[in-house]
Amino acid sequence: MPWPSRKRDKGAVADKKEPDAKIAKTEEETSDKEEEKSTKPPAGSSKSGWKNWKKTKESDSGGEDSKITYCHWLLKSEPESRLEKGVDVKFSIDDLKAQPNQTTCWDGVRNYQARNFLRSMKLGQQAFFYHSNCKEPGIVGIVKIVKEAYPDHTQFDQKDPHYDSTSRKENPKWSMV
Template identity: 95%
Template sequence: MLERERRSSITQVLLGEDNSKSPEMPWPSRKRDKGAVADKKEPDAKIAKTEEETEDKEEEEKSTKPPAGSSKSGWKNWKKAKESDSGGEESKITYCHWLLKSEPESRLEKGVDVKFSIEDLKAQPNQTTFWEGVRNYQARNFLRAMKLGQQAFFYHSNCKEPGIVGIVKIVKEAYPDHTQFDQKDPHYDSSSRKENPKWSMVDVQFVRMTKRFIPLSEIKTHHLAHKADGGPLKNMMLFSRQRLSIQPLTQEEFDFVLSLEEEKPH
């Protein structure tokens, strides 16, 4: 018996079958599943390098800070009406309306009065004019994004009581602003070239006056309330980028502000 076991052991050694101290084998290499391989990131869209934004000339509106109370007069009832109309579906967030600021009171800039109120627009032939003089890159880009037929609030700015006074519509999409080449114009830009204009403008036409003046202070009251309860004005650019003379509005922002014309002023 001992002789048999000894011979068996010798046979295992000769045949290399001794497993008492088998060398450790590395883990098999893991093949990456084709579906698990990370997709190559598409290169980010190239963003044109622009000069630093120039500050708009208009002063930041100075309004008394309203209390951050509840937006009793509109948000809940407006929300119910919207949900009823849309079957409860949330509106897709896109910028499809605009807010255009203009100064209704006389102010000289390089010897030129830059006053232009909604009454001045109504006095234009066919109640239509070009919206020129924008010298801020972001505001210019918003101008270039405007589409034919889109509506905008006409907003009286840099005055005793700023706010929304009417509605206009875009009747011609962006094209070169001629004032950038006019040395007598306060918005002349010597660095702009006709073969590659820096600045653009659109044509707007008067649609109607709002049923009442909607002051900035009232809009701000709703904005503060909506920041707390998630209402449509929570991210309104009028309060995050006050100096921009051209501002985009979502459908919800536009609809809610427009609904305020039906309410009694606070």
């Protein structure tokens, strides 16, 4: 008895249905779906406003840019000791509670995307206080933004571990809330 051929018979290939060609979505179809999404509240939204969000169009007259406005933020902290340029940079929710009026500045952010988020924070918005760099990372509290973004003073202090020699007081690179 001969071994079966490894090549397919032409008839078997002809019976196989070929997939339809992929169709690219047009910009109009995509923008229509985005507008539908923006008018519907997100799944699981609550009346308390915890999961509220808003998507706004920058310009309805031909502009293609859209901007998402966030109402809640995530502030990441490191509750366990970590030395940076010889200085311990740990900060936990307990350190925040120990501050006068339980208020402090969020300084030392040296990531451009995080800096831009800090600049977008508005007075009265809420943020999750997140512990990272620990045995059990997670959200440990909810805080309120009490002052909008302003220049981070640590970028100009040469003794500070967050000093940035390229930043100028006339045009500061870094912000804090």
